[in-house]
Amino acid sequence: MSKATFGYFPGCSGLGTSLEYERSTRAVCRELGLTLWDIPDWNCCGSTPAHTVDPVLSSALSARVFAQGETAGIRDVVTPCPSCLSNLRNALEHMEDELFAARVEALTERPLEAGHSVKSVLQVIVEDIGLDKVKERVRRPLVGLRAVPYYGCLMTRPEKIMRFDDPENPQSLDLLLQALGAEVLPFPLKVDCCGGSLGIPVRESVPRLSGRILELAGELGADVIVVACPLCQMNLDLRQGQIRAKGLDYTVPVPYFTQLMAYAFGLGDEEAAFKLLAEDISPAFSCMQRRAGEIKAEEARVAALAAQKAAAKAGRTGSGQSQAKSAGAAGGEA
């Protein structure tokens, strides 16, 4: 399998609440020359509930995913969802222990060969493809868009297992957004918890935790919060109305990074799928255009000024004075 071909594990939310992530991920990967092979008849990784019950059960569900991949000759898997990634990666790490692997096999009854790996789509784009290649593809740069990146808990933690970026202050999404042309604001809550699936059993948790993230983003003047996790997106976007009812003053659209990539690559509305977001993103884009206009005007002004100065300098040197004298004259003027 070449480096640009991966087995693809969309995760259950890709068929439902994160449809826009799924669509834009496939479109962006196609654009970047990545071939994604769907794992045949994949099953749920068990998410947080499975490892709450038992890591062996969680790993057994993940092991079936890898076994299904094996039937199609897939060894290297990518997934857009950090929760799936965490479960699949944990399963591989834990199964290096012989007893643990035997316990998993007692549940799956399907022995697994060695040599499996799993990565997130973000990691593949940043590490395997590289930001230079992403930059080359940009046709509609996001100049003027003020974005804050939000990574969530699981993308970089636990450090020893995820082995990607800095666990407390990751930069990959920041750099990716900069490559797309956006202005990235430093965001102190980029790896703080959004409340996860606790929003259902403990109603208070999401307004409190996601509310903090939305409020800080609003106070920083961010146009968008860019996310990489379906559960974070659901808490920040779909539940934003619930959070506003509890006293949040801001409205911040929360797109996936792949949606912004699709937009920057000049792909159509179908691929970028902004319509599927609960909070309308068009105000953010109109802000971006206004700011882009201002930036352009400012650049034009600076360029005109520089041209004027150059012309003045050329005029003086053109009148027959020696270079040293003109420098002296310029110094005198100053």
Added chain:
Amino acid sequence: MQPCGRLGRNLRGSRTAEGVPCHRRPGSAPVFANPQGLSPVRGEANAPAFVRKCKKQCAFKLRNVTKRGECMETVLLNGRDDAFIRAVEESSGQVVARCYQCGNCTAGCPMSFAYDYSVSQVMRLIQAGQKDAVLSSKAVWLCAACNTCSQRCPNEINVAGVMDACRQMARREKKFAVRAMRAFVDAFLDSVKFNGRSHEVGIMALYMLYTGRVWTDVELAPKVLPKGKMPLLPHRIKGRSEVAAIIDRYKQGLSDPERVRARLAKDAGAESGKGKEAVS
């Protein structure tokens, strides 16, 4: 300091040898002593004088009200359950004795606001072998598994892993301090069992059924249903019986470490037996 003459365990929880008294002010009542034996005492009868009943309505019967008026639960450190400590350490693969109570985990914990014990308190309770207090705490159920504590622990303890181990143990012992949490987990796994994949509408329906919270998040439905983001029908996979079998085998206890270890030993024995036959 004169010894008070009482036998048993001292305040630090370590056993004082037979006939060696623990050190206490002479004449004072033995503060945390339990006259009956070594099991933890939670009654007012044995409470020292400075422990008053909390004036606020709170879950704990016995509280220590500090000078500032804050209430603290009094945890009596006698009756350490060493088997419990070993079980947590084995299940999580962590050494809980390495925790020196710096409180970094609690400082970073996003769910602390909802806990009865903070993370560092849970760690201390585990060190003190307080099985009952740990397993019936809300904290182990409300942990969001965000791994912030594990990341920031200066002694590199995987604190979230310890919390996970305690939650698994509480589940096995049928102690569900947060019932809704259990209902959500059950609803999720049932959905996976039926369909091979999780199905959001199905999970919510089962959750409402298990908890009786009929209107949970229904106000969100108009935002997702018209966009096709929450299909009413599940995406069932062909191998769903295989997934159901995994969950069934788990419930039957086929992955119990003892059982698997015994089987591995048997297999190894059979193989070496075969090898001997081949040689002979």
